[in-house]
Amino acid sequence: MQNTSLQFKKQVTIKLADVRLQDALSRLQSRFVGGRAAVISEIHDLEETRIAAAAIRDHALNNLDYWLQHFEQQATARGAIVHWAETGDDVNRIVTEIAALHNVKTAAKSKSMVSEECGLNDALEEAGVAVMETDLGEYILQLAHEAPSHIVAPVVHKNKEEIADLFAEKHHTPRKTDIAELCREAREILRPAFLNADMGISGANFLIAETGSALIVTNEGNGRLVTTLPRVHVAITGIEKVVPTLEDVTTLLRLLPRSATGQSITNYVSVLTGTKKPEDHDGPEHFHIILLDNGRSSLIGGDMQEMLRCIRCGACMNHCPVYQNIGGHAYGWVYPGPMGSILTPVLGGIENSPDLPNASTLCGACAVVCPVKIPLPDLLRKLREKQMQLGMKSRQETFMLKAWAWLALHPRLYAKATAIGVRMLKLIGGNKKLIHTLPGAGGWTDGRDFPAPAGKTFRELYQQGKHK
Amino acid sequence: MRVGLFVTCLVDAVRPRIGFATIKLLEAAGCEVTVPAQQTCCGQPGYNAGDRKSAVALARKFLNEFEAFDYVVVPSGSCAGMIRVHYPDVLRDDPALLARITALGQRTYELTDFLTHIAMPENIPGKFKGTLTYHDSCSGLRELNIYNQPRVLLANMADVKISEMVESTTCCGFGGTFSVKYGELSTRMADNKCRHITDTHASAIVGGDLGCLLNIEGRLRRNGDHTTRVLHIAEALSGLDEEAP
Ligand code: SF4
Numbered sequence: 001m002q003n004t005s006l007q008f009k010k011q012v013t014i015k016l017a018d019v020r021l022q023d024a025l026s027r028l029q030s031r032f033v034g035g036r037a038a039v040i041s042e043i044h045d046l047e048e049t050r051i052a053a054a055a056i057r058d059h060a061l062n063n064l065d066y067w068l069q070h071f072e073q074q075a076t077a078r079g080a081i082v083h084w085a086e087t088g089d090d091v092n093r094i095v096t097e098i099a100a101l102h103n104v105k106t107a108a109k110s111k112s113m114v115s116e117e118c119g120l121n122d123a124l125e126e127a128g129v130a131v132m133e134t135d136l137g138e139y140i141l142q143l144a145h146e147a148p149s150h151i152v153a154p155v156v157h158k159n160k161e162e163i164a165d166l167f168a169e170k171h172h173t174p175r176k177t178d179i180a181e182l183c184r185e186a187r188e189i190l191r192p193a194f195l196n197a198d199m200g201i202s203g204a205n206f207l208i209a210e211t212g213s214a215l216i217v218t219n220e221g222n223g224r225l226v227t228t229l230p231r232v233h234v235a236i237t238g239i240e241k242v243v244p245t246l247e248d249v250t251t252l253l254r255l256l257p258r259s260a261t262g263q264s265i266t267n268y269v270s271v272l273t274g275t276k277k278p279e280d281h282d283g284p285e286h287f288h289i290i291l292l293d294n295g296r297s298s299l300i301g302g303d304m305q306e307m308l309r310c311i312r313c314g315a316c317m318n319h320c321p322v323y324q325n326i327g328g329h330a331y332g333w334v335y336p337g338p339m340g341s342i343l344t345p346v347l348g349g350i351e352n353s354p355d356l357p358n359a360s361t362l363c364g365a366c367a368v369v370c371p372v373k374i375p376l377p378d379l380l381r382k383l384r385e386k387q388m389q390l391g392m393k394s395r396q397e398t399f400m401l402k403a404w405a406w407l408a409l410h411p412r413l414y415a416k417a418t419a420i421g422v423r424m425l426k427l428i429g430g431n432k433k434l435i436h437t438l439p440g441a442g443g444w445t446d447g448r449d450f451p452a453p454a455g456k457t458f459r460e461l462y463q464q465g466k467h468k
Numbered sequence: 469m470r471v472g473l474f475v476t477c478l479v480d481a482v483r484p485r486i487g488f489a490t491i492k493l494l495e496a497a498g499c500e501v502t503v504p505a506q507q508t509c510c511g512q513p514g515y516n517a518g519d520r521k522s523a524v525a526l527a528r529k530f531l532n533e534f535e536a537f538d539y540v541v542v543p544s545g546s547c548a549g550m551i552r553v554h555y556p557d558v559l560r561d562d563p564a565l566l567a568r569i570t571a572l573g574q575r576t577y578e579l580t581d582f583l584t585h586i587a588m589p590e591n592i593p594g595k596f597k598g599t600l601t602y603h604d605s606c607s608g609l610r611e612l613n614i615y616n617q618p619r620v621l622l623a624n625m626a627d628v629k630i631s632e633m634v635e636s637t638t639c640c641g642f643g644g645t646f647s648v649k650y651g652e653l654s655t656r657m658a659d660n661k662c663r664h665i666t667d668t669h670a671s672a673i674v675g676g677d678l679g680c681l682l683n684i685e686g687r688l689r690r691n692g693d694h695t696t697r698v699l700h701i702a703e704a705l706s707g708l709d710e711e712a713p
Contacts (some may be wrong), residue, residue: 012653058511321639325656359650361643361657362516364610378557384518393518397645401514405522408477408508409529418481419614443648447655448686451482452696458475458484 001116001147003348005332008355009148015326024159032153032318035262036369042264043254053255056248056372057309060240064300067209067242068291075212078274080287088118090099091292094432095120095201095234096127100286102232104129104198109136110216112203113151114236114292115310116334120201131201132193132320134222136186143170149328151335152260152314190222200226200284204237204272205311206252207289209340210245213273217257217266228270233284235272239291240308246271252311255371267443295347303382307342309372316366322359330342338366338376345383354392357383418457425454469585471499472537474530474576476547477509478678479700486678489706490543490579494570496589499541504533508615512550513644515558515679527558531569541704544677545608546600548578553611578608580617580701595707596699597627601670603661603684604637605677618676618701625705633664642683656688665696672697 005343017023017220060067070421072082085091091114099107107129109115121131121142133142135154140146144166148154155163160177168175176182202223204214209253214235216223228235243249257263299305302388317323317337328336332353333344341356362377387393393401407414429435429452436447471494475487483530487503494501511526530551534540542548552573559565577586600622608614616639622628641647641657648654661684665673673688675681685698703709 009650012650016652016656047640293689305496318703320656321641321660322653325653325660348632358517358646359653361606361639361641361646361654363606363639363643365606365637365639368610381516381518385520386518388518388520397517397649398519401519401522404509405511405514405519405526408511408522409525411506411508416506418477434686441648443651443654444686447649447690448658450691451685451689453482454484456484458480458487459503459505461484462487463505 001119001334003333003344003352004069005344005348005353005356008330008332008353008359011330011332012326012359020159020162021157021327024157025324028156028318029322032262032314036259036315036318037262039258039264041263043258049251049254050371050373052251053371054309056243057311057366057372058250060243061300061305061308064239064242064297067244068239070244071207071209071212071242073212074209075274075289078212078216080212080274080289083288083290085290085292088292089292091115091118091236091290092120094290095236096123098232098234099124099127099129099199102198103288104232106130106132106193106197107199107201108132108134108193108197108226108230110203110218111136111138111154112201112228112236113148113334114203114238115201116148117292117294118236120236129199132190132197134190134193134226135218136183136220139186139190140166143167147329148334149336150317151312157329160357192261194222194225194229197230199224199232199234200228200230201234201236202227204235204241204289205256206249207237207242207291208246208249208271209242211271211273213215213271215249216270217253217259217268218266218270221268222378224268224270227270228282228284232286232288233272234288234290236290236292238296239293240296256311256313259315259369259371263433267445289315299346304342304346306374307339307346307379309374310339311372313371315369315371319365319369321361321363321365338380339374341382342376342379350383350386351388351392354387357387415457415459419460422453422457423455428452469499470538471501472534472540473501473503474507474510474540474542474547474551475503475509476542476544476678478682479493479543482682483678483700485708486543486699486700486702489700489708490541492593492706492708493579493583493589493702494541494587496591496593497583497587499587502537507533510550511558512547512554515550516644520558523558527555528565528568529566530555531572534576535568535572538575539582540572541582542576543579543663543700545578545605545612545614546677546679548576548581549607551576559616577610578614578676580621581612581614583595584617584620592621592624592705593707594625594628594705594709596625596672596704596709598672599629599631599668600672600674600704601631601633601665601668601672602636602678603640603665603673603675605634605675605680606639608676609637614676618674621701621705622674631668631670633668635664640680640683642680642697644679647683654683655687658683659691662687662691662693666693670696672699672704674699674701676701
């Protein structure tokens with residue numbers, strides 16, 4: 001997927017004014033924030049569990065080469081074929097080759113954010129393979145030719161009315177607004193797609209090294225159909241998703257659905273191991289697992305490694321006051337919200353996303369809920385430091401910061417400068433003591449007044465002994 | 469007990485009354501308060517914008533000016549958080565300084581945290597009467613666990629009723645330079661906050677960080693609300709909530 005995060009500021013303006021989007025986003029909070037809050041307390045040792053989960057992920061990342069090799073051995077021993085992809089294009093090439101090898105004409109796909117990184121659907125269509133998204137949200141987006149705006153609830157930016165319009169137009173059926181009916185309509189179209197697909201494509205939430213399995217958590221059951229019915233199954237995920245053991249996964253699974261959708265457990269947890277055996281009733285004859293790097297390995301051993309702990313639960317964006325107001329598309333790439341504001345610049349080039357690390361108040365709501373304790377605000381700040389070192393900040397901003405710091409290091413001058421400043425601002429404020437416009441501070445005064453200073457600094461007054 | 473007051477650059481420049489209110493409260497709690505005259509800014513604007521170098525210099529300056537006190541009190545969760553939580557990161561490359569700043573950080577408190585945990589005044593001199601609502605500023609809340617402290621103190625004021633707003637812990641959109649760089653977004657966040665404040669029908673919104681309060685007040689006034697009072701917790705508790713100094 002193309003990275004358009006250079007347009008961030010422009011997008012913010014558009015999204016803030018988008019009435020339908022704002023309506024859809026207003027529901028996000030009760031559904032996900034409330035949902036998480038309702039079930040997270042079921043984990044009585046939540047903090048210990050988060051620490052354990054972070055430690056599991058850290059261990060896997062610190063020994064990534066070992067666990068990936070172990071995973072490959074175990075998966076291969078059970079009949080799967082593991083492919084290594086450096087870039088998204090490599091993934092597309094590998095999947096297209098697999099499709100050609102097995103004479104694949106149609107593919108049914110369950111949700112995979114990694115495939116969004118690669119733009120896989122377009123590549124397959126170009127190669128003559130018809131792809132059908134089978135996750136309801138992704139199916140809606142495929143009909144609408146849109147990208148996901150959330151990593152767990154991809155279609156959260158659309159309200160029911162929009163979906164009703166879309167189905168009526170694309171399915172040529174009478175317009176329905178009842179959710180159950182809309183789902184039934186989609187199901188009727190999707191069922192034959194599962195049954196006829198030559199290839200199933202899925203993501204993987206975790207890779208389990210000890211058994212060579214790919215694990216997926218889903219709610220709609222489409223994941224199961226996609227991974228068991230077609231004769232070829234291709235699972236695509238990032239190299240960082242590996243964990244050593246099934247037991248490790250159980251710890252992570254206590255946190256993932258609760259953090260993501262406010263469920264104690266998802267409807268389906270599928271552990272996909274190897275190809276179909278003679279005694280098996282179903283399962284794919286060919287099982288390919290494609291592991292994408294796309295810049296991830298460059299984070300290992302560096303100051304951004306903690307980001308790779310991410311288990312893609314979406315809690316950070318659900319709780320982010322910036323995301324809550326603009327939605328996911330404004331961020332310009334596959335991953336939105338706090339985790340996206342880090343992943344997009346680190347995977348896609350820091351110079352291509354100058355706004356993302358800065359467009360946060362560092363309020364910390366994300367870090368509090370992150371199940372694997374990623375210090376997201378600290379990572380955002382580190383990216384800002386990198387921007388500063390690379391000279392990416394505007395001259396004006398750099399000058400202001402340096403001038404302020406210099407002044408703060410020279411208390412006498414600082415006292416004089418602030419004394420003059422507050423007198424001027426007081427004058428501008430006038431009788432109402434409110435400043436309506438201020439040159440250079442339009443960002444503030446376009447939407448807010450600035451309460452005028454008292455006219456003398458605290459230290460002036462204190463030294464005059466006025467506090468007695 | 470010798471307490472150094474770090475008044476913060478924003479209080480110093482914009483609302484000095486908060487500094488005097490803080491002194492009044494600390495003295496009511498039996499503290500001997502000193503205001504080091506050379507103090508300026510904790511360096512948070514630069515630090516959060518990626519200018520680590522300036523933050524290092526200002527952290528050292530702070531250390532030299534405040535190390536001698538038993539405690540340091542700050543009428544701001546955000547600046548107290550900078551000192552307690554982030555200065556150790558700022559000075560991480562110098563083990564000797566790191567040890568000293570960590571120790572000083574442990575003795576540095578946000579005002580309400582200090583009053584509830586270290587030195588509680590016998591009575592709260594505040595005169596405010598009526599209903600107020602409290603905004604929990606992010607750094608105080610998430611870096612220093614300040615949530616109950618101001619509420620406990622306000623509960624000591626006989627004529628005060630607290631009407632909680634929904635999402636009192638959601639960011640108001642200030643975020644320092646964020647409020648200017650992403651003004652539109654910041655304004656929308658402030659607007660949401662103002663709506664929640666207005667819904668409580670409280671006559672005052674109280675908080676512990678002047679930056680957030682300026683943001684909230686600025687949006688309330690722009691929206692035409694000239695009656696809801698916007699007070700720092702020190703003003704509300706001290707009774708210095710009316711006219712100048
Ligand atoms: S960063 Fe944390 S909260 Fe955000 S998606 Fe990843 S695991 Fe979830």
